[in-house]
Amino acid sequence: MEAIKITNVSKSYGKIKALDNLSLSVNEGEIYGFIGPNGAGKSTTIRMLLNFLQLESGEISVLGFSPHKDDLKIKQFTGYVPSDTFMYSDMRVTELFKFTESFYKIKAEKRIKKLVEILDIDLSKKFEQLSFGNRKKISIACALIPTPKLLILDEPSNGLDPIIRTNLYNLLKEEQKNGTTIFFSSHVLHEVQKFCTRIGLIKDGKLIKEETAQEFANIGYRQVNFETSDNIDLSQIKGIANLAKLGENYQFMYSGNFNELIKILSNINVKSVHIEDPEPESVFMHYFK
Numbered sequence: 001m002e003a004i005k006i007t008n009v010s011k012s013y014g015k016i017k018a019l020d021n022l023s024l025s026v027n028e029g030e031i032y033g034f035i036g037p038n039g040a041g042k043s044t045t046i047r048m049l050l051n052f053l054q055l056e057s058g059e060i061s062v063l064g065f066s067p068h069k070d071d072l073k074i075k076q077f078t079g080y081v082p083s084d085t086f087m088y089s090d091m092r093v094t095e096l097f098k099f100t101e102s103f104y105k106i107k108a109e110k111r112i113k114k115l116v117e118i119l120d121i122d123l124s125k126k127f128e129q130l131s132f133g134n135r136k137k138i139s140i141a142c143a144l145i146p147t148p149k150l151l152i153l154d155e156p157s158n159g160l161d162p163i164i165r166t167n168l169y170n171l172l173k174e175e176q177k178n179g180t181t182i183f184f185s186s187h188v189l190h191e192v193q194k195f196c197t198r199i200g201l202i203k204d205g206k207l208i209k210e211e212t213a214q215e216f217a218n219i220g221y222r223q224v225n226f227e228t229s230d231n232i233d234l235s236q237i238k239g240i241a242n243l244a245k246l247g248e249n250y251q252f253m254y255s256g257n258f259n260e261l262i263k264i265l266s267n268i269n270v271k272s273v274h275i276e277d278p279e280p281e282s283v284f285m286h287y288f289k
Contacts, residue, residue: 001028002061003150003181004049009058011044011205018044020205021058026198031172031182033196033213035189041205042185043083046154049183050080063150076104079143083155083185085135089128093121093138097145104146115141118167133159140168144175151175151182157191169195221253226265226273237264 004026011019019041026032036042047053048060051067051074060067062074087096097112116123119137127135136159143151151172157165169191172182186192192199193213201209221241227248234240239256248271254261258275265273 001064002026003028003063004032004183005059005061006045006049007059009045009048009060010056011041011048011053012056018205019048019055022202022205022207023058024200024207024210026181026183028181029176029179030197031176031184031195033192033199034183034185034202035187035192035199036202040202042202043154044205045202046152046183046185049152050074050078077149079146079148079151081136081139081143081151081153081156083158085132085139087127087135087138087142090126092126093123093130096127096138096142097123100142100145106146108145108147111145111147112141115144115171118171119164120167131159133161133164136160137164144171147175147178148180151180153182154185155187156184157186157188165191221255222258223251223276224254224261224274225249225251227271228268229271230268232268234264237261 002025004024006022006024009019009022010017022041022045034042034045044053048055049062049067051071054068063077065073067074088099091099101108101112115121119141121137121141122130122134125134127138130138136156140156143153157168160168172184172195176182184192184196196213198210198212200207228250229248232250234243234250234252237256237260239254239261241253241255243250243252245251254275
């Protein structure tokens with residue numbers, strides 16, 4: 001079953017087209033990474049899934065329901081973490097958790113205790129007293145308290161320290177194993193590649209690439225780094241892109257014949273050489289620069 005299905009959806013803000021005939025689907029139980037530059041249409045897509053915005057054309061299905069017709073049913077089974085976190089500022093964290101329990105009509109004492117430990121949450125403070133990162137942790141916990149069927153995350157790791165970020169990803173993996181579908185919008189590309197099962201790239205409101213996480217970096221290039229004290233000119237070699245030189249270190253993307261590249265390197269004094277798959281950020285720039 002498809003947890004999310006978007007078919008030929010368009011949305012404009014005046015003369016600006018935020019989504020242009022966008023289509024994508026997310027299978028039940030997978031973690032789908034949704035990435036793109038600022039203004040690409042990521043947040044607009046998420047807001048439409050949750051019926052915060054109305055579409056102009058096309059169709060959207062979330063957990064088999066229409067956001068426009070079945071808004072409450074979708075929210076009953078969906079957890080949402082926005083990129084900017086706003087909650088009742090004068091409530092203490094414990095009160096926010098109790099409010100979440102009452103909203104979903106559940107009792108989740110054990111689950112709340114687990115989330116507090118994993119995310120290192122201070123229960124005593126009011127929401128307005130918390131830093132941005134601590135507010136984000138509260139938002140994540142509130143989204144997870146009801147054990148949602150679908151979890152929609154918009155830049156969830158912003159503001160989190162590395163330890164909590166690792167704990168978050170381990171927690172989300174556990175949720176996936178228990179059947180939760182996760183729609184994950186982020187700019188932390190290296191983590192998206194490791195964490196997600198599939199990745200969709202959106203640009204100017206259109207889905208321009210969709211691959212499994214394993215195939216995401218397969219763009220026909222390899223990342224090459226080598227160090228030499230020799231002064232050489234690589235700019236004319238066929239297949240080199242994004243060439244950069246810092247001191248004795250040369251770095252570039254290469255899609256040419258590696259036998260030819262090895263011949264060139266064999267004629268100079270190479271101190272070290274690394275050839276590997278490109279970093280996710282390099283893949284990102286390949287499509288979006």
